[in-house]
Amino acid sequence: MKHQNPSRRFLLRPVAIAALALVAAGALINTARADETKPAAKSPAPAPKKLTGAELYAVNCNRCHPERYPTEFNSAQWQTIMLHMRVRANLPAKQAKEILKYMKEEAGN
Amino acid sequence: MNKNLNTRILGAAAASWVLGLAAPQLSRAAVSDEDFNALKTMVQQLQQAHQQDQQQIQTLEQKLGETQLLATNAVEQASAVALAQATPPPLARHNFTMVGDAEIQYAKTYGNGTHNGQMLADFAPIFLFQANQSILFEAGFDVTVNNGTSDGNYLVNGNQGGTYTHDTGSSTSVSMSFGQMDYLVNDYVTFVGGYMLLPLGTYSERTAGWLNKIPDDPYGVEFLPGAGAGAQLRGSYPLGESGQMLTYSAYCANGPSSVDGTGNAYTISGGNTIANLDLGGNVGIQNNGNTGNLHSAPSGGGRIGWFIPWGGAHKDLELGVSGQSGTWDDNNSYVWSACVLDAALHFGPNVEIKGEYIDTWYNTADAGTIRPWGAWVQAGYKLAGLNLDLPIISDIELIGRYDQENNGLGTVAGNNLGSDSRRYTMGYVYYITNTLLFEGDYEFIHNSIIGGTPQPSNQLIFQLSYGF
Numbered sequence: 130m131k132h133q134n135p136s137r138r139f140l141l142r143p144v145a146i147a148a149l150a151l152v153a154a155g156a157l158i159n160t161a162r163a164d165e166t167k168p169a170a171k172s173p174a175p176a177p178k179k180l181t182g183a184e185l186y187a188v189n190c191n192r193c194h195p196e197r198y199p200t201e202f203n204s205a206q207w208q209t210i211m212l213h214m215r216v217r218a219n220l221p222a223k224q225a226k227e228i229l230k231y232m233k234e235e236a237g238n
Numbered sequence: 239m240n241k242n243l244n245t246r247i248l249g250a251a252a253a254s255w256v257l258g259l260a261a262p263q264l265s266r267a268a269v270s271d272e273d274f275n276a277l278k279t280m281v282q283q284l285q286q287a288h289q290q291d292q293q294q295i296q297t298l299e300q301k302l303g304e305t306q307l308l309a310t311n312a313v314e315q316a317s318a319v320a321l322a323q324a325t326p327p328p329l330a331r332h333n334f335t336m337v338g339d340a341e342i343q344y345a346k347t348y349g350n351g352t353h354n355g356q357m358l359a360d361f362a363p364i365f366l367f368q369a370n371q372s373i374l375f376e377a378g379f380d381v382t383v384n385n386g387t388s389d390g391n392y393l394v395n396g397n398q399g400g401t402y403t404h405d406t407g408s409s410t411s412v413s414m415s416f417g418q419m420d421y422l423v424n425d426y427v428t429f430v431g432g433y434m435l436l437p438l439g440t441y442s443e444r445t446a447g448w449l450n451k452i453p454d455d456p457y458g459v460e461f462l463p464g465a466g467a468g469a470q471l472r473g474s475y476p477l478g479e480s481g482q483m484l485t486y487s488a489y490c491a492n493g494p495s496s497v498d499g500t501g502n503a504y505t506i507s508g509g510n511t512i513a514n515l516d517l518g519g520n521v522g523i524q525n526n527g528n529t530g531n532l533h534s535a536p537s538g539g540g541r542i543g544w545f546i547p548w549g550g551a552h553k554d555l556e557l558g559v560s561g562q563s564g565t566w567d568d569n570n571s572y573v574w575s576a577c578v579l580d581a582a583l584h585f586g587p588n589v590e591i592k593g594e595y596i597d598t599w600y601n602t603a604d605a606g607t608i609r610p611w612g613a614w615v616q617a618g619y620k621l622a623g624l625n626l627d628l629p630i631i632s633d634i635e636l637i638g639r640y641d642q643e644n645n646g647l648g649t650v651a652g653n654n655l656g657s658d659s660r661r662y663t664m665g666y667v668y669y670i671t672n673t674l675l676f677e678g679d680y681e682f683i684h685n686s687i688i689g690g691t692p693q694p695s696n697q698l699i700f701q702l703s704y705g706f
Contacts, residue, residue, distance in 0.1 A: 178479065179479045180479060180480065180481055184481075184550065184551065185481060187550075187551030187552070188481045188547050188550070188551045188552075188554065189481070191551065191552060191584075191587075192554060192556070192582065192584055193444050193449060194444075194446075194448070194449050194705065195669065195672040195673065195675075195705075196672060197672065197673070198672070202335075205333075206335050208368065209333060209334075209335045209366050209367075209368040209374070210335060210337060210366065212366075212368055212374045212420070212422075213337070213364075213366050213374060213376055213420075215422075215428075216374065216420045216428055216430065216472070217443060219472060219473065219474045219483075219485035219486075219487070219543065220474065221425070221474045221475065221476040221483055222422075222424075222425035222426070223425070223476065224476065224481070224483075
């Protein structure tokens, strides 16, 4: 008869419950968002709007720290800092490039 | 009549011609040789003077030309300077940049016989060197001055004498929190090597002082190795155009070790009984005297995250699950493992809720499985959301946190190391600027020490944090 280690059992239970809760929450949000964008009639669904560099900057940077003003660093410094943040925050390459483009433009030098 | 007039004109002309021929002859006849020689000498002198004047004129003309050339050059140079001043210089390659944070902190504990107050200053720069478009070297340091350390051991005749209960002065520490090389392999894969921050949960990678809205670490994170030497692959994959993404990290690192090499739960060090597990400590002096890995099996770990923004900026949910596993004793007989669940929710620009559940467990040779675990949840609300339009009030964020941990050692008989702690924290962040924060909190601590000494029951902390 297979014996299950009781310590493993009480460890796995909260982990499994929490994981299920997190996945369910994510799915719920995605479902709600899909409902928001669902067209009322049978008209063709509009193409999803591509976020600009400024929008991606607002979406990604503020979730870990207060937003930094683009003028706090110059363009060349932003180049290095964005490489650091792309790795640290696991930003997708295209998003990181759009954010960098925005920061450079707004840095003004 | 006309004939007479012509005759008169002709006569006058003839007379003039005769006189014209006769006069020079009369003059020559009047100049003597002396006068002629004097006149000749004078003419020669005049010629010399004329030649000298010509030379002076040439010299002056030459000098004038040089002066004009200098003036022209000066004008051209002045124009060039003016042009250079008016035109911004071309961008230098700022491939060396420093970011980081700095803090000063005052903490005061109360209750259970403690009256500890301490001041702390911390300077934590991160040096970034971008070698090219794909390679970045980064190193983070932590320089801390702590005035008022209160714990320590003293010796009596070479033996353990007891534990300090009074302040022992100040202490300074300098440490390298991470040092790594990042190489962007492609849009979806980044290689990281060196001494890395480990992606167990999100707190270890987002732990800078000005990022924490409460100055001290939450319970539970002390059961995780914050950093480790090894290699990592990480990256992300965007889902659609809304900013949603899946992120991943996979790594191998030295992992934990055993203080005395065995897989026992405890060992004796300096006369004290201490836990034998050393997180991230798998480098030391081997039996042959060489420095190297104390056991041969590195640990493996990773994290998978899911970031879901909705409704634009400041509305997002991030979920993550991460873990690490590997042996910790010298014979690779016993395994240490960790699992972390993390979540962060932003519901508009003024509401943030985040937390982690941290579960670790390791097998021992003499005490079975020990299970340290912890959890924390933190909520913040920015008063700007009240739309009161008051300068100071609108710059304040109220913070609350509940955290709990159990080090798992209380289940083992014969030791006094077990503890089970719960903490309720209320605090604030005043945003003086976007990077200068004045934080304060009061903590209600419920600490159950199994056979140990009492711990503070409450704590007050103020901290000034600056991110640069």
